[in-house]
Amino acid sequence: GAVVSQHPSWVICKSGTSVKIECRSLDFQATTMFWYRQFPKQSLMLMATSNEGSKATYEQGVEKDKFLINHASLTLSTLTVTSAHPEDSSFYICSARWGAVNTEAFFGQGTRLTVV
Amino acid sequence: GIQVEQSPPDLILQEGANSTLRCNFSDSVNNLQWFHQNPWGQLINLFYIPSGTKQNGRLSATTVATERYSLLYISSSQTTDSGVYFCAVGKGAQKLVFGQGTRLTINP
Numbered sequence: 001g002a003v004v005s006q007h008p009s010w011v012i013c014k015s016g017t018s019v020k021i022e023c024r025s026l027d028f029q030a031t032t033m034f035w036y037r038q039f040p041k042q043s044l045m046l047m048a049t050s051n052e053g054s055k056a057t058y059e060q061g062v063e064k065d066k067f068l069i070n071h072a073s074l075t076l077s078t079l080t081v082t083s084a085h086p087e088d089s090s091f092y093i094c095s096a097r098w099g100a101v102n103t104e105a106f107f108g109q110g111t112r113l114t115v116v
Numbered sequence: 117g118i119q120v121e122q123s124p125p126d127l128i129l130q131e132g133a134n135s136t137l138r139c140n141f142s143d144s145v146n147n148l149q150w151f152h153q154n155p156w157g158q159l160i161n162l163f164y165i166p167s168g169t170k171q172n173g174r175l176s177a178t179t180v181a182t183e184r185y186s187l188l189y190i191s192s193s194q195t196t197d198s199g200v201y202f203c204a205v206g207k208g209a210q211k212l213v214f215g216q217g218t219r220l221t222i223n224p
Binding site: 001038042043044046093095104106109112 | 147149151156157158159161164202204211212213214215216217
């Protein structure tokens, strides 16, 4: 299957600082990338969808100014958590797929963010 | 939006047993995937199966799109099969919607 690489795997940051998470599709061109958030023992909740070269579409209730998403190329999307607070601590997972419909999505290994 | 229900929420089995996990969805879909989330959080793609039947080793899956459900079968369970199994569905170019998952525990 296709490979999606997410970096870093874990990060600890101080409250008030910003953290950037990278998501790369290593062996295919990702026309669409997704960012999810997962709390302990819960399912994945979609935060936003990004298409290469255009602005991300955020799900209802997700603050676009807090969670900045950039999809500047067909192989790279970034999620920046700005002015992080302890309640932003969570597991963040990216996903990528090629094409618009009927294509399989592949996931990165996730990033565990802890804000202290 | 599409609703996805997975059952059972928890399943505890002895090594060697067989299991069936179910995924019901509320609308027609053209994308359905099964995943296994390992203890480190990585989502492993098991099947891309919007319809029909597929098999991969001890795992197989069947989706009956007209009746809006999918089944994941695990035969001869091993302790390494433990983890959470997610079903996710999508329609058209829309996002994947995840079910709440089935937490499978295989005891030696």
